[in-house]
Amino acid sequence: SQQGEEDPQALSIQEGENATMNCSYKTSINNLQWYRQNSGRGLVHLILIRSNEREKHSGRLRVTLDTSKKSSSLLITASRAADTASYFCATGLIQGAQKLVFGQGTRLTINP
C-alpha cells in the first residue's frame, strides 16, 4: 500500500514558470524524500528533508515539511523543458533499517 497522496496527479505549465507539487502522508516519519523519474528510466534522488526540518533548498528546488499537517511540498522554480518528468515523494521511517514508502507521483509537463 502507498503511504502518500500527491497532488496534483498531473501538472502542465509553461517554461520559466514555477511548479508546485504537494504530498500528504499518514504515519510518523523520520524523513521525506523527493525523487524524479524520467519516462522509461529509474528514479533519481532529488532532495531529503528530515522530520525536524521545515524547509530545505537545493538549486532550483525548495522543499517544505509540515509534520503537524503531515504534508510536504516541492517547488521547482524557473522550470525548464528538461524538468518534464514524474515526481514522487517517499516517506522514510527508520526502524533499524530505512523503509521508503512512495506516493503515486505527479506527472509534470513543461511546455516550451
Added chain:
Amino acid sequence: EAGVVQSPRYKIIEKKQPVAFWCNPISGHNTLYWYLQNLGQGPELLIRYENEEAVDDSQLPKDRFSAERLKGVDSTLKIQPAELGDSAVYLCASSLEASEETQYFGPGTRLLVL
C-alpha cells in the same frame, strides 16, 4: 562510478512462462532492494537484502516470486509462472547500508506478459 545496473531493460513473455531479472548494485552497497512499479503508480517494495540475507520479504508473493543474492552482490528476481497482472516495471535499488536514508535506483526492467 557506475550506477545500479539492471538487465534486461525490456522483456515480453507469454503468460505461464518463467522470467528472471538481474541487478548489480553500486559497488560497496550492502543493501539491495527490489521494487514493483505499476503503471501510473509509485514503486512498492518487494524485498530487501542486507548482504546475502533477505531481511524484509513480507510483500513478495512467494507462490510465484523468488529472489536470491547468493554472494551478497548481484541479485536475481524470478517469476514462475508469470501472470498477466505481473506486467509492470521491476526496479532494483541499493544503498550503502540499511540505515542509509537515500536509495539509488537502476533503470528498471519493463515486463509485458501477453
